[in-house]
Amino acid sequence: MSARYEINRNENGTSYHFITSSGNTYIAYFTEFTMLNRNRKDVPILSFGFSCKLTDDDEPQRYDRKIKSTIIYIIEEFFNALPTESILYFCMNQDGKAKNRHLIFDKWFKEFSHGLEKHNTPEASAKHDFYGSILLKSANPNKQKFIDAFYFTIDYWDLGC
Structure with a gap:
């Protein structure tokens, strides 16, 4: 793994922040969800x-490898601490960039997936700009329970469109 930014864990223990070399502040967070x-x-x-x-909304963002390394580090630390848990990840589309976020996260995952699996929302949901995934360790004894609940919840809420 390449160099990463220094991470500051917030008091609540469920969020982190780091500042990039260009001065942008990233906040990474975990929130409770129920499937x-x-x-x-x-x-x-x-x-x-x-x-x-962003420090300057008018300046286009440049690619910064350390951002990827920092986000991956946070996810890896989560699974090191909680190997029998899973993580949901949804790509928000408030700015019309959900598909791009999904593609970037897929690329990142392929680079760091050491012992992890990722299951995506059905392709039909992409037609409605809804992208999501569940991440879990391949050896997770609760794996099938989480995967089944992920897909059932998507169907239940008609998120598979």
């Missing part, structure tokens, strides 16, 4: 996301 299984029982899981506060 449903086939019996409509709750399956708690954490959702992962990150956002960027």
Whole structure:
């Protein structure tokens, strides 16, 4: 793994922030989410996301390898601490860039997937700009429970479109 930015963990323990060399501030966070299984029982899981506060909105963002390394590090640390858990990741589309985020995250995942699996929302959901994934360790004894709940929840809420 290449160099990464220094990470500051916030007091709540569920979010992190780091500042890039260009002065942009990134916030990475975990939030509680509840999926449903086939019996409509709750399956708690954490959702992962990150956002960027630009120092200058007019200046185009340049590619910064250390951002990728830092985000990957946070995800790897999560799975080192909680190997039997899973993470949801949804690409938000408020700016029309959900597909780009999804493609970038797929590329990142292929580079760091050491012992992890990623299952994506059905292709039909892409027609409606809805992209999401569940990440989990391949050896997770709860793997099938999480995968089944992921797809059931998508179907239940008609997110597979």
